[in-house]
Amino acid sequence: MVDEKMFAQVVEAIEKGQRSRAKDLLTRLLKTDQRNPDQWLWMSSVVDSRKEQIYCLESVLRLDPENKAAKRALILLGGMEPGEGVVPVPPVRRKWVDELEEVEVEEEKQKSPATSGKVLGYISAGVIVIGLILGAIFIPGGRGLFQPKLTITPHTWTPTISPVPVTPSPAASSTPVPMSTGMPSLSSNLEATYTPTPPYVLTPHPQEAYQIAMRAYYEGNYEKMLNFMQQIADADETADAYFYVGEAHRLLGQYSQAIRAYNKSLSANYLFAPAYLGRAQAKLAQDPYEEVEEDLTRAIENDPGYGAAYLERAAYWLLWHQPEAALEDAQTAALLLPDSPFPYLYQAQALLALGEVEGVLALAEKTQSLDITIVDTYLVLGQMYLADGNPEKSLENLKIYDVYSSENPLEYLVTLGQAYYEVENYEEAVEIFTDVLDVDDDRIEILIYRGLAYIELGEFQSAINDTYAARELEPNSFRTGFALGKAFFAAKRYDNADSQFKAQVGRAEDDVQLAQAYYWWALTLEELGDVYEAREKWQALLELPVEAVPEAWLAEAEAHLHPTPTETSTPTSTPTLTPTPTDTPEE
Structure with missing residues (x-):
């Protein structure tokens, strides 16, 4: 009805x-x-x-x-x-x-x-x-739903998540719930905010103005809501009335006025949990990197069953790259808000940020079963399939995300570029990484990836330029020095490659990295004609734990150490193209 x-x-x-x-x-x-x-x-x-x-x-x-x-x-x-x-x-x-x-x-x-x-x-x-x-x-004007907007957010080598902090509708409780000003979903892309039914509050308000304000709240008429709720707040001076004044201001984008109203709510009742959550949301709306941990924690302490507060704090931890804390809060939110899709989405994002793939697919499917319009789910699936070694499936989901998302955040662009790299579409990968570097040229991971793509395209000088820039930003890192060494090797600048791979042996953080350094150092020494020292590196490779070395490398090491008339010591991975002359400083 x-x-x-x-x-x-x-x-x-x-x-x-x-x-x-x-x-x-x-x-x-x-x-x-x-x-x-x-x-x-x-x-x-x-x-x-x-x-x-x-x-x-x-x-x-x-x-x-x-x-x-x-x-x-x-x-x-x-x-x-x-x-x-x-x-x-x-x-x-x-x-x-x-x-x-x-x-x-x-x-x-x-x-x-x-x-x-x-x-x-x-x-x-x-x-x-x-x-x-x-x-x-034929009506001009306005930004359409699918117009891409490049957004750069903090990014680490493992794809990370920067969700839009939201508070979806919880189940009814004795605590009023702040409404989100936006959701990472198709519904928000349609420029309409879903306003769930406000739960009941403890303070009775018999005035007709209160009923009018609540009806306006349901209808999304926040200016009317503010007008009548302000009358209630002036007359009653109750925590919930001031809270709803704050909500009206926040939903109208008037964040400073909203914060003042939430402060009045807390002055009336310092234990009123929704006001802490509302104030945190208003501050985040002003500055996504505002530190609001204290407000979110106070909301939870004052109402341990406040699912919306756990959910908001989970999003906050994800934004600040604390996936363990985010996972814990999202799991609690799922118990308190079983019908909300966001606890499951945030759990999936937290697991990916922790480098864990197992369980992500089930969480993403649960999210979609509750709300198929949440576009971020497709980004999660794209990242999961890429981490699981299925770049083709990753691209399928990333393309869906691109069609229905109003923004192209950094983690999407990087994941998309990596997926194209893995399917050997190096031209597309370079183009995407270049788009990101045009906005921020200090992204080390992207410089490395674009450099590796340039190697595959035979553009060795461009590869050297990118990996050298990455090494300058992170001079004592294995990943940047190793990438630069590969670029020098591809360009047949073997003396430079030799010094880079030699340095990485001391910088390797585990046996896998040590195997990479020994393998490429041995190849470089072979090209330099230093067969005796090359044999030492091949032997060092064989002495590493078997699980740290690819089988093909073990076989190649054996072939170099024990050659037969039908075997060759020429490495199959050595590029044959002549590099472009360079002015890069000698290493």
């Missing part, structure tokens, strides 16, 4: 030209029922970009493959070829509201307004949607 009333409100909003209002209502409906083709059809008429419209219409056809209205709209958008029995209708007149009013159904007079609105949607949605889509195609 509630859905029918809200659907009727959607039609009413569209009739009045209130696209944002209609979009907000449809987003709420889709959050509760993503398998309703009529709701996806109407959503296609109020989103802004062509890609959004096509996505909504394709969602209709996945649920209702014979829906002619969706097919016609897709044909008009160029997303489908005209087929038999489906002919695009001509563009409808701008005065489609007049046409809508002319549609009458005899039984409609006996139905409730909500049911009438639903019937109206079945009868005329196709014509209306197509008309609205045609109008939207």
Whole structure:
């Protein structure tokens, strides 16, 4: 019954030209029922970009493959070829509201307004949607859902996660819950914030102004909510009233005013947990790297069952690269908020940041089962498959993420570049890494990866330049010195390569790195004609634990130490292209 009333409100909003209002209502409906083709059809008429419209219409056809209205709209958008029995209708007149009013159904007079609105949607949605889509195609202005926006965030050698701090709706409790100003999901990309039902509060407010404010809260009319809730706060001076004033300010993007309201809430009751959480969210909205650990912890201490606070703190720990703490908080949040997808998403992100792949797939699938519109899940899957040695599957998920995400954060670009590198598409990898370095040229990992890609492309001087720059940024690191040594080797600058690999033997942090240093040092000495010393390095390689050395390297070492007439000591991995002359300082 509630859905029918809200659907009727959607039609009413569209009739009045209130696209944002209609979009907000449809987003709420889709959050509760993503398998309703009529709701996806109407959503296609109020989103802004062509890609959004096509996505909504394709969602209709996945649920209702014979829906002619969706097919016609897709044909008009160029997303489908005209087929038999489906002919695009001509563009409808701008005065489609007049046409809508002319549609009458005899039984409609006996139905409730909500049911009438639903019937109206079945009868005329196709014509209306197509008309609205045609109008939207030619309306300039505004940034579409799928416009990429490069965002650089802290990154380590292992792909890390920088989630948008959010607080999804928890189950009802005695504690009011701050609403998120944004979610990393398709629903937020549609420029509508899902506002869950505020749970009940302890303080009774019999005033009519309070009821009006709460209704405005439900409707997303935060200015109206603020106006009436401020009256309550001035009269009652209660913690929850000031808290809701803060929420209204925060949801309006007025973060300084919100913080002042939360402070008043805590002055009225310093144990009021939601105010600590709200204040933390407002501060993070002002500065994503604001240190709000104390507020988040106070919220949890004052209400140990406050799932939203655990969830927000999990996101905070991920942002600050503390995956162990994030995993613990996300696991607690999953117990308190079993119907929220975000505890499972954050657990998956934390495991990836810890370098653990096992369990990530199940968590990602759980996230999607609760909310398939959360785009970050595809990034998690892309990172997981790459770490698990399946770059092809990684690329599949990363491409889905790219289509539906409004931003291209650093971890996405780096993962995408690494995936292209692993499938040997070095040109694409170089292009992606260059995009990142154009924004921040001090990213060591990306300099190394691009340098390795240049080696594979035979552009040895570019490889030397990149790996040399990485070594300058991190002079005593195995990874940068080893990469520079490989670049020198590829360019046949064997004296320089010799000094680099020799230095890395002392910098190796484990047997795997030591094996890499001995193997490439031995190859370099062979090229320099120093056979005796090369034999020493091949022998040192064989003396390492077997699990640290690839089988092919062990076989090659044996071949160099015990050659036969049919064997050759020429390493198969040695590049044959002539390098470009260089001015790089001798090493």
